[in-house]
Amino acid sequence: MSLDFLLEIGTEEIPHWMIPGALAQLSKLDLLGAAPSVDATPRRLVVRAKGLPERTPDAEQIVKGPPITAGDKAAEGFAKKQGADASALRKAGNYYELVKSVPGRAVREILAESLPIAILGIQWPKSMYWTDRNGPRFIRPVRWLVALLGDQVIPFEIAGLKSGNVTRGHRQLGASSIPVTIATYESELRKNGVILGAHDRRHKIETEAAALGAKLDRELVETLTYITEFPTAIKGGFDPAYLELPAEVLTTVMRHHQKYFSVEGMQGALAPNFVAVMNTSGDPDGLVKHGNERVLKARFNDARFFWNVDQQKKLADRVDDLAKVTFQAKLGSYKEKTDRVVAVVKELGGNEHAQRAALLAKCDLTTEMVKEFTDLQGVVGGLYAKAQGEPEAVSRAIYEHYQPLSMEDSIPETSEGRILALADKLDTLRSCFSIGMIPTGSKDPFALRRAAQGVVKILVEGAMEYRLDALAQGELHAFLLERAQYYFREVRGFKYDEVNAVLKVGVSTLRDVEVRLNHVARVRPTPNFEPLAASFKRINNILKQAGFTRGVVDIGMLEAGPEKELHEAYWSLAAFGPLEDVAELRPYIDRFFDTVMVNAPDPKVRENRLSMLSDMLQKFSSIADFSEIVTSGDQK
Amino acid sequence: MDTFQDTVFKLKRYWADRGAIIQEPYDVEVGAGTMCPETFLRVLGPKPYRVAYVQPSRRPADGRYGENPNRLYKHQQLQVILKPTPDDVIDQYLGSLKAIGIDLSKHDIKFEEDNWESPTLGAWGIGWQVMLDGMEITQFTYFQQCGGIDLDLAPAELTYGLDRLVAFLQNVESVYDIEWAPGVKYSEVRLAEELQFSVYNFEAANVDRLWRLLSEYEAECKELLAQYEKYPEKRRFPVLATYDQVLKCSHLFNLLDARGAISVTERVGVIKRIRDLAVGTAKLWVAQQGAA
Numbered sequence: 001m002s003l004d005f006l007l008e009i010g011t012e013e014i015p016h017w018m019i020p021g022a023l024a025q026l027s028k029l030d031l032l033g034a035a036p037s038v039d040a041t042p043r044r045l046v047v048r049a050k051g052l053p054e055r056t057p058d059a060e061q062i063v064k065g066p067p068i069t070a071g072d073k074a075a076e077g078f079a080k081k082q083g084a085d086a087s088a089l090r091k092a093g094n095y096y097e098l099v100k101s102v103p104g105r106a107v108r109e110i111l112a113e114s115l116p117i118a119i120l121g122i123q124w125p126k127s128m129y130w131t132d133r134n135g136p137r138f139i140r141p142v143r144w145l146v147a148l149l150g151d152q153v154i155p156f157e158i159a160g161l162k163s164g165n166v167t168r169g170h171r172q173l174g175a176s177s178i179p180v181t182i183a184t185y186e187s188e189l190r191k192n193g194v195i196l197g198a199h200d201r202r203h204k205i206e207t208e209a210a211a212l213g214a215k216l217d218r219e220l221v222e223t224l225t226y227i228t229e230f231p232t233a234i235k236g237g238f239d240p241a242y243l244e245l246p247a248e249v250l251t252t253v254m255r256h257h258q259k260y261f262s263v264e265g266m267q268g269a270l271a272p273n274f275v276a277v278m279n280t281s282g283d284p285d286g287l288v289k290h291g292n293e294r295v296l297k298a299r300f301n302d303a304r305f306f307w308n309v310d311q312q313k314k315l316a317d318r319v320d321d322l323a324k325v326t327f328q329a330k331l332g333s334y335k336e337k338t339d340r341v342v343a344v345v346k347e348l349g350g351n352e353h354a355q356r357a358a359l360l361a362k363c364d365l366t367t368e369m370v371k372e373f374t375d376l377q378g379v380v381g382g383l384y385a386k387a388q389g390e391p392e393a394v395s396r397a398i399y400e401h402y403q404p405l406s407m408e409d410s411i412p413e414t415s416e417g418r419i420l421a422l423a424d425k426l427d428t429l430r431s432c433f434s435i436g437m438i439p440t441g442s443k444d445p446f447a448l449r450r451a452a453q454g455v456v457k458i459l460v461e462g463a464m465e466y467r468l469d470a471l472a473q474g475e476l477h478a479f480l481l482e483r484a485q486y487y488f489r490e491v492r493g494f495k496y497d498e499v500n501a502v503l504k505v506g507v508s509t510l511r512d513v514e515v516r517l518n519h520v521a522r523v524r525p526t527p528n529f530e531p532l533a534a535s536f537k538r539i540n541n542i543l544k545q546a547g548f549t550r551g552v553v554d555i556g557m558l559e560a561g562p563e564k565e566l567h568e569a570y571w572s573l574a575a576f577g578p579l580e581d582v583a584e585l586r587p588y589i590d591r592f593f594d595t596v597m598v599n600a601p602d603p604k605v606r607e608n609r610l611s612m613l614s615d616m617l618q619k620f621s622s623i624a625d626f627s628e629i630v631t632s633g634d635q636k
Numbered sequence: 637m638d639t640f641q642d643t644v645f646k647l648k649r650y651w652a653d654r655g656a657i658i659q660e661p662y663d664v665e666v667g668a669g670t671m672c673p674e675t676f677l678r679v680l681g682p683k684p685y686r687v688a689y690v691q692p693s694r695r696p697a698d699g700r701y702g703e704n705p706n707r708l709y710k711h712q713q714l715q716v717i718l719k720p721t722p723d724d725v726i727d728q729y730l731g732s733l734k735a736i737g738i739d740l741s742k743h744d745i746k747f748e749e750d751n752w753e754s755p756t757l758g759a760w761g762i763g764w765q766v767m768l769d770g771m772e773i774t775q776f777t778y779f780q781q782c783g784g785i786d787l788d789l790a791p792a793e794l795t796y797g798l799d800r801l802v803a804f805l806q807n808v809e810s811v812y813d814i815e816w817a818p819g820v821k822y823s824e825v826r827l828a829e830e831l832q833f834s835v836y837n838f839e840a841a842n843v844d845r846l847w848r849l850l851s852e853y854e855a856e857c858k859e860l861l862a863q864y865e866k867y868p869e870k871r872r873f874p875v876l877a878t879y880d881q882v883l884k885c886s887h888l889f890n891l892l893d894a895r896g897a898i899s900v901t902e903r904v905g906v907i908k909r910i911r912d913l914a915v916g917t918a919k920l921w922v923a924q925q926g927a928a
Contacts, residue, residue, distance in 0.1 A: 012726060013764060015749035042747070126751070128762040128778055130721060130790050140762070141778075143723065171730070172740050227746060258770055276770060278744035288744045291769025291804065298706050298809070305704065324899055 002051040003107070003150035005031060006182045008167055009045040009119055010144035016042065016226035018125060018139060025122050030114065032056065032107055039196050041229040043168075046196065048182070052149065056104040065089060065096030108149045115147060115163075116156045131159050144168060148182050170194050170229045172280055193281065194229045201225045205277055208233035214261035214275035223259060228279040235263070236293045240272040242300045245307060246383050252373050253299045258292070306368040314388050315381060318363040325365050328446070331431045334362045340431070344423035348466065354416040357397035360385060361420060364398075378402040404457050406450070407491050411458045418462045425451040425458075426471060433476045452483040459510040460487070468507050484510055494521055501628035505621050516623045524629075528583035535589045536626040539613045542598060550618075551611030557604070558612070562591040570616045582620055640802045640816040643736050644690055647714050647796065650735040651688040654728060656716060659689035664880050665887040668693050668754075669715030669795055673879055676757065676914075677921050679719060679779050682788040688716045690798065694887065696894035699834035702827045705810030709833050710826070712798040719791035721778065729776065729794055733768075737805065744769050752777045752793075755907050756886055758784035758915045761793065773801045783918020784911075837894040846895070850888040854909060857881035861916045870927040875920045882913045 007029075014022070023038040026047050034049040063082055066074040068091060075096050079086040082098050089096045120136050130141040136159050147154040147163040156163050167185070169175050173193025180188045186196050195201050202225045210216060212235040224231060242250065247270050254260040254274050265271035276292045283289055322335040331337070342358040350358070364370045364381030373380070382399020386392070393416045400412035401420045412418045428451050432438070439448050459466065472480050485503065488494045494517050502516045523529050543549075558564045566588040573585065598613070600606045620626070638646070648658050662672040669675060669691035678685045691713050699709030718725060726747075730740060747764040752775060754760070761777035775795040779787050799811045799822075806814055812823035860878040867873045889906055892898050898906060 013747035013749075017749075126762065128780055128790065130778055132720070132790070133786055133788050141721075141723075171726075171745070176727075227748065260770075276744075279746050280741075280744050283742075283744075285742055287742050288769045291743070291771060294804070294807075294809065295769070295771045301705070302707075326899075 001054050003054055004148075004182045005034065005047070005049040005052050005111075006146060006148045006185055007047040007115065007154075008144075008146035008185075009142060010146070010168060011043055011045070011138070011142050012140040013042045014040075014045075014139050014226075016223050019045075019226045022122050022124070022139070026118075029118055032110070040198065040226070041194060041196065041201075042227060043171075043229060044194075044196075052107055054108075054150075055106055056110070058104045059102045061100045061102050063098045063100060064092075065098060067094050068096060069094070108152060108154050111147070111149060111154045112156045115154060116158050119158060135159055146180065146185075151181060168192075170280075173230055195231075198225050201228060201231050205231045205233060209261055209275045209277065212275045213263045213271070213273065215264050216261060217255070220255060220259060220261065224277045227259075228277065230279060230281055231277045232281055232283075233275050233277050234283050234289050234292075235273055235275050236260075236289045236296070237273045238293065238296055238300060242304070243270060243272060245300065245303055248376060248379050248383065249303050249307070249369070249373065250300070252376055253303060254296070256373075256375060257299060258296060260292070260296070302372065303369070306372055310367040310369055310384065311387065315360045315363040315384055315390075316388070318366045319359060321366045322362055325362075328432070328437075330435050334365060337427065337431075338362050340427045341420075341423050344427050345419055348419050348423055350419040350423070351416065353391055353393035354397060354419045356390070357385075357394045357401070357416055357420050358423060360390070360394070361398050361401050361424065404454050407453060407457065407487070411454075411461050415462075418458050418464065422455060422458050422462075422464070425454045429455070429476055429479075430472070433474075433479070438475060438479070448479075449483065452480055453487060455480060456484045456487045456510060457491075460484075460514050463511050465509050465511060467509055481507065484513065488513070488517060492517075495524075497628055497630040498524065498624070501624040501626060504625035504628050505623070520624050520629075523583055526583045528586035530629070530631045532583055532586045532589065533626045533629040534631045535586070535593070536617065536620075537631075538593070539617055540627045543610060543614055543617070546610055548607075548610045548614060550614055551607055553611045553615050554608050557608045559596065562588070562595045563609070563612075566592045566616075567612055570619060637806055637815070638737060638802075639818060640798070640814050640822065643802050643805060644714065644798065646736050647732060648688060648690075650732045651686075651716050654686070656686040656688040656718075659687050661689060661691050664883045665694050666691060666883055667695050667886065667890055669713040670752075670754065670759070670793065671757065671883060671886065672715070673876060675715060675717050675793065676759070676782060677876075677879065677918070679717065679782050679787055679791045679793075680785060680918060680922050681925050683719075683925070684789070685717060685719045685791075688714065690714050694833075694890070696833070696837035696890050699830065699837055699894070701834040702812070702823075702830035705812065706800065706803075708799060708811065709830055709837065714794075714796040714798055716794040716796075717791055718794075720789040721792040725792045726776075729766075729774070732794075736801075738768070747776070750775065756889070756910045756914065757782065758911045758918070761790075763793075768804065771800065771804060773797060773804070783921075784915040785918050785922060837891060841891055841895055843892065843895050843897045846888055846892050846897070850885055850892070850906075853881045853884040853888065854913065857885065857913045857917070861913070861920065864920050864923070870924055873920070873924060875917060875924050878920065879917045882910065882917055885910050885913060 019040045022045055023040055026045060027036050027038045029036045029047055031049045032052055034052045036047045036049050039046040065078040075089055076086045078096065079089055079098065084098055089098055120138065124139040127137040127139055129135045129137050142158055142161060144166065145158060145161060145163040146165055146167050147156065148165055153163060153165055165179055167178050167180050167189065169178055169189065169192025175192055178188050178192055189196050202221060205221055205224050206216060212233055250270060251262045254262050260274040260276050263271040263273040263275060274296065278288055319338065322338055323333045325334040327334050327337045338359060342355055345354050345358045361381060364377055364384060367380060369380045370377050378401055379399055382395050385395035385398050393414060396414045397416035397420045400414065400417035401424055403409055403412050403421055412421050428446065429448055432446055432448055437446060458464065468480060469477060481503065485499050488499045489496055498517060498520045502513055502520060507513055558567055569585055569588040573582065598606065598609045600609065652658050659674050666672055672691055674687050674689060678687065692710050693713050694710045696709060698707055700707045722728060734740060746767040748767055750763060750765040752761050752763060759782040761779040763777035765772045766774040766776055773796065777793045778790045779793055780790060781787060802814050803811050808814055812821065812827060814822035816822050816825050857878055860874065864873050889910060
């Protein structure tokens with residue numbers, strides 16, 4: 001008979017961002033072959049499965065005994081130790097062995113042992129104890145446990161709490177004690193104000209919020225999905241006078257501080273409204289709406305206060321204040337960083353606007369607005385620069401200079417913004433590397449990988465023609481190359497061997513790497529390409545074996561037929577520059593190898609042939625080292 | 637409608653009914669109710685304890701000269717310590733909200749992750765900020781460590797922000813409009829204090845002297861800490877007075893901070909000086925409890 005399974009770990013509210021990670025672990029729960037399906041709300045982690053066996057089958061275990069030559073005494077001793085009679089032993093080769101029968105066990109019993117270990121084995125980013133110092137640790141206190149196999153409770157205990165068949169409903173909408181069976185579990189929860197499936201809660205949030213005009217964003221939807229058991233969207237409003245404040249500030253307050261969606265009116269401008277998601281079924285008297293509006297108003301008042309206070313001292317007058325803000329203990333203050341960034345902008349040939357932007361870029365760190373809304377650094381600086389009459393190119397560059405914040409984020413739009421963003425990140429990387437702060441493994445406290453990825457992305461997508469070896473040397477150069485490899489592979493989708501092949505022949509600018517990668521990727525699917533790559537590999541090997549580096553081709557010595565034809569073919573192809581049509585060489589090379597012997601008896605002919613092959617390889621290796629391309633004949 | 641003091645009475649009554657001792661505010665300046673010995677020291681060790689008290693908490697840097705409707709130099713916290721934590725602690729907490737007239741079926745309550753930490757006290761815990769209709773009304777913490785010592789029991793600490801909670805209950809937009817007692821506004825009771833202490837904290841306090849005072853209190857504290865080992869009768873050792881010196885140091889640090897006198901680089905160092913005192917005092921308190 002097969003049985004269904006239900007486990008509900010009832011807890012106090014789990015931080016929303018940790019729930020998916022816990023579910024991923026629970027989805028690997030060992031249920032004797034049955035496939036776990038998982039669900040969660042902030043107050044419960046749930047595993048369900050169908051078709052568990054009632055018992056595990058009986059099995060046999062073979063225990064190896066002493067060698068037969070050890071005699072009867074040894075055999076008897078072995079049998080006794082195993083709790084069997086010596087007559088039960090049998091001979092296997094030169095040894096005795098004993099076949100023991102291992103009876104199957106009730107699955108309920110197995111789970112009663114394994115579940116508490118599995119539950120307390122869930123890894124959390126931060127855990128706590130709640131009974132006493134030696135008590136179990138979990139993300140938040142466990143308050144109830146439902147564990148059923150078929151219609152029976154799987155009995156176990158955690159922190160003195162016994163498993164049972166009684167769940168709890170929503171804190172306000174449900175009962176606090178609800179007996180369930182596996183069949184009634186989800187519908188009982190629903191009757192008691194809990195929507196168990198994240199998918200259903202997400203759908204409810206999205207449809208209701210969208211109907212109220214919310215500008216949905218995925219991250220906030222996810223947060224709200226795991227912060228509620230019964231989400232319901234409501235719409236509130238604020239005094240349109242606050243729309244004088246920059247939209248960036250208003251949306252940051254709404255999204256990050258209050259977890260509200262903003263609402264857009266005509267032409268995408270902010271409307272004086274917001275959409276909040278409650279963890280309850282309704283707001284019959286409008287109290288929740290009123291309360292949220294009241295809070296938002298106070299927050300906006302603060303923001304307006306910060307804005308006004310900050311305008312009393314221009315960014316330009318704050319440069320010296322940066323001396324009091326530490327960038328890094330060994331690397332000094334943000335004033336020193338600013339001086340360095342200005343120098344890097346000059347080094348990169350940035351114009352006067354870019355230099356001015358570099359001077360002002362970090363000044364917003366001393367403003368009240370950024371102290372309150374740290375995510376808005378850069379953005380606030382840009383907005384203030386604009387309000388204080390700095391040229392558009394300067395304020396835009398400041399505004400954009402933290403971009404790209406991730407591999408998905410776009411690079412700055414203006415050229416001044418790109419140069420400033422590049423200079424800022426390069427300075428951080430150079431400075432940190434200079435004092436040995438180099439990321440290792442998971443340790444990267446200054447987010448240098450992100451900075452390096454930003455550098456790569458700006459250089460490539462901004463089509464910037466700086467030589468990489470002019471921007472960075474030594475370990476930093478290698479670090480940037482590694483990030484470039486990552487970028488081209490993971491973000492741009494080039495194959496790893498293509499990236500290796502292109503990087504192998506050297507890097508001038510990353511933009512050039514991109515151009516060459518595009519060539520390789522374009523010719524790769526053509527039918528002749530892979531065999532050609534194999535031929536290049538063969539040529540490489542021939543040259544290596546001959547210990548040959550380079551020679552001058554004597555055209556007069558080339559034999560008419562395949563040899564001369566190959567020479568003409570690659571010269572004419574190479575004459576047209578980059579080898580768009582490199583694959584066309586293939587028949588010539590094949591014919592050459594089929595009919596011409598490189599190792600000719602005459603050493604002069606041999607040398608001339610090697611010279612030609614190396615010359616050809618050289619010509620086409622300015623794009624990529626094709627011997628790095630993995631062909632079907634290669635080992636993986 | 638309940639006045640500010642009515643709400644305080646009700647909360648105290650509620651927790652008194654659940655076995656809490658009702659204490660009065662501590663008489664040394666603190667930045668939070670957590671710093672009072674009734675919390676900082678009592679959470680240490682294995683002895684059960686339940687206490688509730690209102691603690692006026694001073695945060696010099698938060699002063700706004702009485703001009704901001706929500707930000708205060710000194711705000712009123714209701715602090716509750718439940719040691720050990722009862723299993724139904726959250727239900728008890730929600731019950732306290734009902735007791736002050738909040739009909740939970742008509743409001744939105746959320747528990748959002750917020751792990752409290754005080755580097756100056758070597759203390760931290762795990763918990764939430766409790767949001768009522770989008771406003772934080774309570775900090776809820778399961779204490780894990782205090783004075784650098786792992787706690788035997790993990791007490792629950794509930795900290796109600798009384799000013800904003802009552803502003804919400806009375807539906808006023810500024811805390812200064814709260815009715816404190818019948819016919820008496822919050823502003824009449826406290827506005828002058830907000831204004832004058834903002835002036836003192838931001839403008840008038842003598843920075844050099846504050847630094848000297850900090851050193852003096854630190855010296856006093858260290859001198860006391862060093863005596864415990866050789867103290868003949870441990871019971872008489874003034875560990876509670878030693879702790880007062882820690883609180884003095886912490887408040888002076890906050891004043892210097894408000895005056896902008898502590899650079900970012902210095903900050904970490906000064907915090908560590910005070911934490912060392914707090915950690916030392918916590919150890920002696922535990923030792924003294926064990927010796928008694």
